[in-house]
Amino acid sequence: MSITPERRKNLSLRELVDKAYLxxxxxxxxxxxxxxxTLEHLAYRVVRDQLPDIPPEDVQIIVSASTRMYRAKHPGA
Incomplete structure (x- = not known):
């Protein structure tokens, strides 16, 4: 069994993605x-409201990653 190395460099941001996705x-x-x-544009506002201390670039990353996660979980949507 081979172990895939972790590609992500910012694991704390990954935790925020998981939290925000919910x-x-x-x-x-x-x-x-x-x-x-779609109401995706409102997701940006909610993330900024819920996580006010993170930079705008991270908000973009969180919403983009969440969009991909949603599409992966709901391929027919």
Missing amino acids: IIEPFFDPGNAWNGQ
């Missing part, structure tokens, strides 16, 4: 769309 997952659900548009 909060912002509903914004990626097409069933929660408003006038045919």
